[in-house]
Amino acid sequence: MRNALLDAASKLFLKHGFDKATARQIAVAAGTTPAMIHYYFGNKLGLFRAMLERAIGPVRELIAGSLQAGAVDPAVLIRMHMQTAAANPWIATLIVNEVLAEKGRFRGTFIRDVAGRQAPLVIELLQRARASGSVRADLDVRLAALSLLSLCMFPFLARQVAGPVLGLKFDEDEIERLIAHTARLFTVGTVPAGRAARPEH
């Protein structure tokens, strides 16, 4: 029953957000009553937190691990971010509903545990790239990190709008082209002055 609640909570919280998903909805989806939420998790927020830890743990480890593995290319980082976001649509929904939204319930945790750990690694990666001469020397790495995250995340946050407006389907093939396009845009866009911009493939 505990697991059934966690499963239902994953589906509904990550689809509709914390406020819109009601305790009764989740309980019914799990085949029980809201009293079980109180019994196992204390209250609705406790269920949300438990569900979140289960959902986000693997993703957090994946991202943190692959960055610490060593110096990687910005293009590789872009690919990893976008593939993760594409493969787990709930991440974008969660960020919109619980991080970016005013008083987002997950913002504090997200800043502390996810973005707060990841951003320094991205900045350090860009600094190394700058030191090695693969990006221009006068690049502001913090602004560049922001641009990189913008390019990687926004398309998935805005998927429901970008689809109809720009005529994008967000199928597997198109996402692959989007990743290649994005990696090239960022790589070429930060190339040292005087070095010719070359197609990657």
Place this chain on the structure above:
Amino acid sequence: MRNALLDAASKLFLKHGFDKATARQIAVAAGTTPAMIHYYFGNKLGLFRAMLERAIGPVRELIAGSLQAGAVDPAVLIRMHMQTAAANPWIATLIVNEVLAEKGRFRGTFIRDVAGRQAPLVIELLQRARASGSVRADLDVRLAALSLLSLCMFPFLARQVAGPVLGLKFDEDEIERLIAHTARLFTVGTVPAGRAARPEH
């Protein structure tokens, strides 16, 4: 009283979103009772729509007008978008709460009246730039339009997170540097192959 309600609605709806801002909150902020909302606007949604039309009209005209004025540089477009987003913080909040969020109350209108009109103009601008040889010939203009919007909008949507995480203050000076950085990243990133990337200033 009608105007007092619209003023209070602007402040609270645009700050907290439609759901979180309660009818009583707005009525009290306007110095009256919720019954006045029913009297002048029928219900809460009517007040939201009336407030929205008043708030978004000027911005819509500004953006639509300056694009139809003629062929402009992508860098100019980027500057205009980012300056508008920076000068009107409520735009980012509105987009997060009512457009990107699941079942956002403003998504339909936004797609039809704002993004749906603007995106074709951005795409056309990029096509002209491509035809004139100022961006590379094999650039996918739809993906490039998505990247452009990502770079322009995401920093302001994620302001509350990017600030602490990347150490950004989002003051006037920094926003100016962000705009210059973004314009350069996009311009250089879409430059034709073989043409040297040059600093802009």
Place this chain on the structure above:
DNA sequence: CCTATATTTAAACGCGCGTTTAATATCTGA
């Protein structure tokens, strides 16, 4: 001045929310 209309007030409505209670069922170990 008086009446009819427009505006404002105060109070309550029904509803669904998260939560809690108390009773019942199920399981477990000595």
Place this chain on the structure above:
DNA sequence: TCAGATATTAAACGCGCGTTTAAATATAGG
């Protein structure tokens, strides 16, 4: 077997929400 702990159920709680009603007040026109 059978008490004690664990798990589940059904029902209700108080609360705040958007909304509605009906009475009181202000405002204009003949």
